Amino acid sequence: MTAQPVAVRDGLVGRGTELALLDRVIGGIEHEGASLLVRGQPGVGKSSILRAAAETARHRGALVLPASGVESEAMLPFSGLHQLLLPLMSGLVALPPVQHDALSTAFGAMAGPPPELFLTALAALTLITDxxxxxxVxxxxxxxxxxxxxxxxxLAFVSRRIRHDPVVMISGLRDGHPVAISAADVIEINLPALDAESSRVLLAMSGDLTPADQRAVLSxxxxxxxxxxxxxxxxRSAGIDIFSSGPASVPLTTRLEHAFAARITELPPLTRDALLVAAVNATExxxxxxxxTAILAGVGVSTECLEPAAESRLVAFDHVGVRFRHPLVRSGVLYNERxxxxxxxxxxxxEVLRFEPYRQVWHQAQSVDGPDDDVAARLDDSHVESIRRGSVLSAITAxxxxxxxxxDPETRARRLLLAAQHAFGLGRADLVHRLVDAAEINDLSDLDQARAEWLRELFSEGKLGDSARVRELCALATRSAESGGLDLALDLLSSAALRCWWAVSDQSERAHVASTAESLTEAAADPRRTYAMVAADPLGRARQTRIRLETITAEGVSNVDQLRQLxxxxxxxxxxxxxxxxxxGAESKLRERGQLGLLxxxxxxxxxxxxxxxxxxxxGQSLEEGRQLAKDTDQSTWRTGxxxxxxxxxGLTGDTDPALRHAAEVEAACAGQVAGDFRSxxxxxxxxxxLSEGRHAAAYAALAPIFDPLGPCHHPREQLSAVMFLVEAAVGCGATEAVRAVVARLETLxxxxQSPILGVHLLYARPMLAKNADAERLFQLGLAQDLTRWPWPRARIELAYGNWLRLGRRPAESRVLLRSALATFEVLGARGWARQARAGLRAAGEQIPIDGAETQASTLTPQEMQIARLVASGLSNREIGQQLYLSPRxxxxxLYRIFPKLGISSRAQLASRMSDL
Structure with a gap:
């Protein structure tokens, strides 16, 4: 059998499969966008694959936007994005003002506060899709x-949002480097080493070699x-046997660096100076x-000093810039120098960058051994600029x-703790702990020691239910407040309150946190104090908190963080x-500002x-969008939430199997943790x-543990959202006597x-558990309350009362209530309770199908419903895209999928149809 010849295309040997995939994706760009990630070891041919793809795209008439990362440029925020979008800058003026300003500020073309990352990302997406x-593209x-x-x-943000646009992103990534885009929805191409035959074909292109030389190179x-x-x-150029020198265990990457370094040693001194300067510079x-080079060498220079390096195929240059032929050449230069x-x-x-202080200070910091307090102070100042430009990692490094x-040890510790605070913002627990450890080697002031404890607490790996730790945090908060650190005190108390919310069951500990927060009277107007009090002790502080909040309207609060805390x-x-x-109120402001992590x-x-x-x-809309944003912003804890x-x-909408599967998934994620909130x-x-399936006994078995104050699934606040369901399950399986004791305790609470949600749930529970003579009065009392903001509990009461009337042989009265309940259940999508309402109506003599016909609205996904309502309100695709951080296309x-589901063919019909749903 004859071996197949090795494929050679665009100068690439043995890469036919990979190139064919890229051809297919680029060929289908008009129908579907995509993101591809080409992975591999250094030198395996990623850049060559990308160049071939670019040529294919140009040949097909696409606009190719190239960019390349350079290790020394990684500290320059948005430098890569600027490189990528430079050909599109004429389109900047057409962006919505908030996006225009975000991108302009990110690129340093406008002065202003730090742009939110995802607002900048939306601006980039809009520029590309336009x-x-x-x-x-x-x-x-x-x-x-x-x-x-x-x-x-x-790029990770854009990668997830181009599927419906004629846009393809092709990225090259060196193995062993976790990056944001690798977690996005991408097609991965893993470039392997060439097989033996392809290796021999490629080696044959390199010129004449003796058989022995060929075997050495192949090995x-x-x-x-x-x-x-x-x-x-x-x-050949070094005149030494570089293949066999050194131990065989030396990695190939290192051997290649040594190979380039050996060639560099043969270059003239001035050329080596130029290569060294190019290697440390952050731009080309x-x-x-x-x-x-002139400053380093002490003599005037011209491009002639670069010619020997170009002739040796180490660099390429033109009148604009100098480019290393491969990143390993750059690292070879640095390896070769002392x-x-x-x-x-x-x-x-x-010296060259004296008019660019942000870049200059980075070079100054690498030119000294230290300590050097002047350079240290300038670096400290530069971290503020890094934050303004949107690069938190650069700020931490600075x-x-x-x-x-x-x-000075105290100043050193302060800077390390500030870096740790920024690392917390990135969710980097490992970096936070490492920086706090480094800070604590120094002498810390009382405030800094408290700050260090707070930072450790943010990623606490200890026992959440540790009452001693709660007391310790409260003591630190008190001392911080006494030392003038009121903000830190509130942060520490918020952490203590969060421990109580998740795990602490001892009421005395909850009360202690709340009273400590209450003692900070100078922070009486700060929502963090209010939150700390009620999160620590939801039942003990509910009345006080509600009374205070009723005096604060959402419209009167402009600060988005305060709105969230309230x-x-x-x-x-x-x-x-x-x-x-x-x-x-907070949601609209977070969308406007592009704060998608908080959103x-x-x-x-x-x-x-x-x-x-x-x-x-x-x-449903919030959950669908929140799940995607948690993934986009890499927040695994909030994804679990x-x-x-x-x-x-x-569970409520009757999707039983997904509900049980997701519940098991979260339970597994909580293994070994207290997490009373999640478990509840x-x-x-x-x-x-x-309950949705009518399995009352199973429902009661699942719900009862929520109300056991000593059990792992109890949570003082979350139990209040479960009262109606517990009572319904108990009545359905004959466990009313057991549940009466629980409800009696809740009546006292x-x-x-005066918890509003508990009060509403008890409006349902009281008639359900009452003697027959009292039930009607209690049903009527419940429906007499203003439940305008509570349509779901109101419909539950209507269903229960309607069935009670039906069983009491008052069918006409029952039908009025059951119809109202059914209408609400159908709007909500509460399929299990809608079935109950239909069954009650049929038993009361009304002609109604066993299963209600699927409404047009119910065929829409939550996101489709969200978009349909925004279109019906008069917004354009572009305006909706700005709100939802999606492209107009x-x-x-x-909309292409929404219209046939609703039986319409135009936007004009949508407003009328949505008003009917």
Whole structure:
């Protein structure tokens, strides 16, 4: 059997499969966008694959936008994004003002506060998809691992949102580097080493080699294309047997660096100076590199000094810039030079950049051994600029290096703790602990010691139910407040309150946290104090919190953080209508500002409030969007929070199997943790799923543990959302006597807490458990209350009262209530309770199908319903995209599916149809 010939295309050997995949994706760009990630070891051919893809795209008429990461540029925020979008800058003026300003500020073209990352990302997406309206766009991004951090996050955002646009993103990533885009929804191409035959074909292209030389190269190259090309060249130019030198265990990457270094040693001294300056510089600017070389060498230079390096195929240059042929050439240059020489090159560049202080200070920091308090102070100042530009990692690195160069221990510790605070904002527990450890080696002031304890607490790995730790946090808060650190005191108390919310069951500990927060009278107007009090002790502080919150309207609060905190406090107090108002205000502001990380957190809690009240469509929309945003912003804890609320939503709407599956998923995630909040919601999801199917005994078994104060599934606030379901399950399976004791305890709580949600649930529980003679009066009393903001509990009471009337042989009266309940259940999507209402109506003599016909609205997904309502309100696709952080074409693709589901063909018909739903 004859062996198949090795495929050679575009100068690439043995890459036919990969190139064919890229051809298919680029060929289908008009129909579907995509994101591809080409992975592999250094030298395996990623850049060559990307160049071939770019040529294919150009040949097909696409606009190709290239960019490449450079290790030394990683500290320059948005430098990679600027490189990528430079050809599109003429379209900047057409962006919505808020997006225009965000992108302009990120690129340094406008002064202003730090742009929110995801608002900048939306601006980039809009710029790209606008350009794609004229011709397809292909983004070709090499060495993603060395792009600056904000650019990586923007590309991950864009990658998830181009499926419905004629846009393809092709990225190259070196193995071993976790980056944001690798967690996005991408097609991965893992480039392996070449097989033996392909290796021999490629090696044959490198010139004449003796059989012995060929065997040596093939053995050392291990199928790596760069090694197959460069190792023979290095051997010839260096005149040494570089293949067999050194131990065989030396990694191939290191051997390639050594190979390049060996070639560099043969270059003239001035050329080596120029290469060293190019290697330490953060840009490819020819002017900067020549200026730095002149300072380093002490003589005037021209491009002639670069010619020997170009002839040796180490660099390429033109009148604009100098580019290393491969990143390993750059690292080979640095490997070949002593520390003093590298420091001297940095010092030279710091002189060149005297009018660019942000870049200059980085070179100064690398040119000194330390300590150097002047450079340390300038680095400290520069971290503020890094934050303004949107690069938190750059800010952390600046503070770390600043601390290394700082002579005063207290100042050194302060800078390290500030870096740790920024690391917390990134969710980097490992980095927080490492920075706090480094800070605590120094002498800490009382405030700094308290700050260190707070930072450790943020990623606490200890026992959440540790009462001693709660007391310790309260003591630290008190001392901080006495030392003038009121903000820190409130942060510490919020952490203590969060421990209580999750795990602490001892009421005395809860009361201690609340009273400590209450003692901070100078912070009486701060929502953090209100939140700490009621989150620590939801039942003991519910009444006090509700009274205070009723004086604060959402419209009167402009600060988004305060709105979030007020909403959390309102929900903890059971004041769900107030919580909904605060969350709605916060949501709109977070969308405007592009704060998607906080938005994902808010949507999960907002959904829980909507479920309590009876705005389930809004809950479904919040959950669907929140799940995606938690993934986009890499917040695994909040993703779990979203999933557990989603499980409750699925249980209520009759999606039993997904509800039980998600409940089990969250339960597994909580293994080994206390997490009373999550565990309580897991049982609520199971209980509602069983109730929806009419399995009362199973529902009661799932719900009863929520009300056991000594059990692991008990939570003082979450139990209040489960009262109606417990009572319904108990009545259905004959456990009314057992549940009466629970309700009696809750009646006492209702008097002391005046919790709105508990009061509403008891309006249902009282007639359900009452003697027959008292039931009607209690049903009527419940329906006489103002339940405008509580449509779900109102419908539950109507259903129960309607069935009571029917069983009492009053069918005409019962039908009025059952019809009203059914209408609400159908709007909500409460399929199990809708079935009960239909069954009651049929038993009361009304002709009604056994299963209600599927409404047009019920065929829409939560996101489709959200988009349909926004279109019906008169917003354009572009305006909707701005709200939902999607491209206008993605909105259009959703409408393409929405119209036939609703039996319409135009936007004009949509407003009328939505008003009927």
């Amino acid at each position: 350009a794609a309206g004229s011709r397809p 292909v983004l070709v991004v090499d060495d993603v691992q060395w792009l600056d951090e904000p650019t990586q996050d923007v 050392q190259a291990e199928g790596n294309p760069l090694a197959l090309v460069e190792l023979p060249t290095a051997w 600017s020819l002017a900067e590199i020549l200026a730095g 520390l003093r020489r590298r420091q001297a090159a940095h010092a030279a560049m710091s 503070l770390q290096r600043s601390a290394q160069l700082t002579s 909403g959390m406090a309102a929900r903890a107090a059971g004041a769900d209508p107030l919580a909904a108002d605060y969350f709605n 994902s957190q808010l949507l999960a809690v907002q959904a829980a409030v909507c479920l309590d009240l009876g705005n389930w469509r809004r809950a 979203t999933v557990v609320v989603e499980a409750v939503y699925e 919601l897991v049982q609520l999801a199971r209980g509602t799923a069983h 209702a008097e002391t807490t 993605t909105i259009g693709s959703h």
